[in-house]
Amino acid sequence: MDRIPILKLGGALIVTIQVDMHDRLALALEEDLTAKIASTGARGVLIDISALEIVDSFIGRMLDNIAAVSRVLDADTVVVGMRPAVAITLVELGLELTGIKTALNIERGMALIRSRLDESKDEARSARARRED
Template identity: 70%
Template sequence: MERVPVLKIGDILLVSIQVDMSDQTAVTLQEDLAERIVATGCHGVIIDITALDIVDSFVGRMLSTIASISRVLDAETVVVGMRPAVAITLVELGLSLNGIRTALNVERGMELIAAARAAEWVLTDGDEDAETTATT
């Protein structure tokens, strides 16, 4: 069975999605990530989708689920490396990846997570990203 590796780099878990996600792969990835967040105490999850030609509703939902799970476990999720064509298709499909932060590349994702942690921002679902102060 395909299994997407979860790499720990400092305070961040990095996942690079390169294979077509099946139901089982997606569930395994979610479980692996949740376990690793708890085991390592990491506060950030970066999901790299550079290799993906297509982000359909299934992948979109998987990303949302991962972001939600991470949030419950006190970790920020940032999706990085989205291709321009993927972004266009996403919008055309009416998928807005609600609740998912994005960054251009891994380094910017790391900066975003560091900044978010520093400011203790709360990730808000929805379009306008209202900034609220969190008490952790």
């Protein structure tokens, strides 16, 4: 079965969904991402859905789940590039995905994730500093 590729860039994982996913493919992506966050210790997950022409409740739930799981694993999920028609439809459908961070495009999404990475670096540094005192 084909899978959606997951790229690793610094402390972030990047997924670009470019096909009309059937449900099993979506579930596989959810599993792969979870495993990859755990194995790489990634602190950010960026999911680019700018190519998606629809997001139905199933895909919406997948995005929600990925965000929830990554939160537990101490990573931020940012969904980027949702099209206006898709956003209107999702709201009409009753899915507002309030647990997910969003950004207009990959650039903005990466900036969000980077600021988070910098924060955790600062924390690590100050923690080390405290131990050394």
